[in-house]
Amino acid sequence: MYGLSEADLELQARARAFADELIPHELYAEEHAGELPPGVAEEHRTRALGLGLFATNLPKDIGGQECTTLQQVLVQEQGGRVTNALGWVLATPPGWWPSVATPMQRERWLAPSARGELAECYAITEEHAGSDVSALATTVRRDGDDYVVNGTKWHVTSYNEAEYVFVQGVLTNGPNAGEHVLLVVDRPTPGMEVVHTPTYTHTFAHQHPIVSFTDVRVPASHLVGDEGQGMTFAHEWFRFERLMVAARCLGAAERLIEETTAFAAQRIVGGEPLAERQLVQAMLADSVTELFAARSMVYAVARSIDEGADRKVLHARCSMIKLYASEMAGRVADRAVQVFGGRGYMRENVAERFYRELRVERIWEGASELQRVIVAEQLVKRGLSALV
Numbered sequence: 001m002y003g004l005s006e007a008d009l010e011l012q013a014r015a016r017a018f019a020d021e022l023i024p025h026e027l028y029a030e031e032h033a034g035e036l037p038p039g040v041a042e043e044h045r046t047r048a049l050g051l052g053l054f055a056t057n058l059p060k061d062i063g064g065q066e067c068t069t070l071q072q073v074l075v076q077e078q079g080g081r082v083t084n085a086l087g088w089v090l091a092t093p094p095g096w097w098p099s100v101a102t103p104m105q106r107e108r109w110l111a112p113s114a115r116g117e118l119a120e121c122y123a124i125t126e127e128h129a130g131s132d133v134s135a136l137a138t139t140v141r142r143d144g145d146d147y148v149v150n151g152t153k154w155h156v157t158s159y160n161e162a163e164y165v166f167v168q169g170v171l172t173n174g175p176n177a178g179e180h181v182l183l184v185v186d187r188p189t190p191g192m193e194v195v196h197t198p199t200y201t202h203t204f205a206h207q208h209p210i211v212s213f214t215d216v217r218v219p220a221s222h223l224v225g226d227e228g229q230g231m232t233f234a235h236e237w238f239r240f241e242r243l244m245v246a247a248r249c250l251g252a253a254e255r256l257i258e259e260t261t262a263f264a265a266q267r268i269v270g271g272e273p274l275a276e277r278q279l280v281q282a283m284l285a286d287s288v289t290e291l292f293a294a295r296s297m298v299y300a301v302a303r304s305i306d307e308g309a310d311r312k313v314l315h316a317r318c319s320m321i322k323l324y325a326s327e328m329a330g331r332v333a334d335r336a337v338q339v340f341g342g343r344g345y346m347r348e349n350v351a352e353r354f355y356r357e358l359r360v361e362r363i364w365e366g367a368s369e370l371q372r373v374i375v376a377e378q379l380v381k382r383g384l385s386a387l388v
């Protein structure tokens with residue numbers, strides 16, 4: 001099925017077995033603000049590294065696994081089977097960076113990230129700039145050998161777990177004034193401060209605080225690529241992350257369908273297993289059909305990336321799969337809660353956790369509406385046959 005090679009199937013099985021090791025820790029995490037007992041998260045990271053499931057997207061010369069895009073999808077899909085972001089231990093450090101990283105940046109941040117010694121986070125979104133990244137108000141001023149950053153970033157995922165932050169802002173002086181730049185800022189650097197750490201719908205150890213930057217001085221050597229390339233990297237990152245969101249949604253849907261089917265087969269209501277009630281069967285059938293459709297799409301797009309398809313076309317295809325897989329997983333989770341009945345509303349139930357956790361997949365990395373806009377624009381520009 002899906003034309004996977006022997007190597008693909010072996011990697012998939014390895015990732016699946018590891019995800020199965022993580023699943024028993026979900027409830028503890030749910031009951032402890034997403035945290036695991038001391039040392040357990042580190043054990044998981046060591047296991048992921050040892051199993052070759054870490055940094056699957058980075059080249060071997062930096063210490064990554066240099067997997068194909070399809071293989072990266074297969075690994076992330078298994079991570080998606082686990083709630084409470086425990087699957088995020090299958091980390092994919094910034095894969096767009098190696099081609100533009102300076103030797104210093106490779107040595108200082110990238111290689112240690114591939115080894116699991118450092119982790120990054122992204123500070124792009126602001127109070128008045130979310131879907132529209134071009135509206136960023138964070139300023140970056142060149143001052144001698146430094147840049148000086150001022151602004152406030154929202155929803156900075158994993159800030160509490162990260163050693164360095166990619167900050168995007170708008171240049172205010174020099175020949176490229178008005179352009180976007182991306183800087184690497186170490187944590188801590190004087191002038192960076194957590195303003196507020198909101199709680200969110202899901203229960204993750206990774207927080208998403210609001211972080212202010214007040215006259216934060218960053219050496220010019222921390223510039224990623226060239227001045228003016230900030231948006232280029234954001235687009236690269238969006239494309240990759242949209243694919244990976246889609247992959248994790250496949251895993252979530254698979255787990256939900258497995259759990260729901262097993263429950264429906266043994267739960268007796270009115271003398272019959274739920275699985276024999278046609279209205280319940282309809283829910284199971286719709287879910288598995290949609291998973292099949294989504295998986296076929298996601299694998300096909302991953303293959304087209306491996307085959308070197310046109311970037312603009314890939315941009316639209318990554319939007320299509322992010323849109324479809326995230327909405328599919330949301331529907332699957334909703335049906336799963338319904339089939340579990342009252343149990344499906346309990347936090348100790350996997351369907352309840354996914355029902356909450358999957359909601360954000362339709363918002364971050366570009367809301368569903370944005371994905372539709374991208375797809376429609378590319379359809380009009382390039383024609384139907386270019387996209388599908």
Ligand SMILES: Cc1cc2nc3c(=O)[nH]c(=O)nc-3n(C[C@H](O)[C@H](O)[C@H](O)COP(=O)(O)OP(=O)(O)OC[C@H]3O[C@@H](n4cnc5c(N)ncnc54)[C@H](O)[C@@H]3O)c2cc1C
Nearest residue numbers: 122123124125130131155156157208363364365366367369
């Ligand atoms: C848990 C979480 C973690 C996040 N992590 C990060 C992170 O690590 N780094 C980071 O930089 N950001 C992060 N984000 C921010 C995320 O990317 C934004 O929330 C998202 O891009 C939407 O922006 P917004 O919230 O400002 O919504 P807005 O831009 O205000 O949009 C609100 C809604 O309006 C609609 N809408 C917007 N634009 C259009 C349009 N053109 N056409 C039609 N409808 C439209 C959509 O329905 C959208 O959901 C995170 C967000 C969350 C919730």
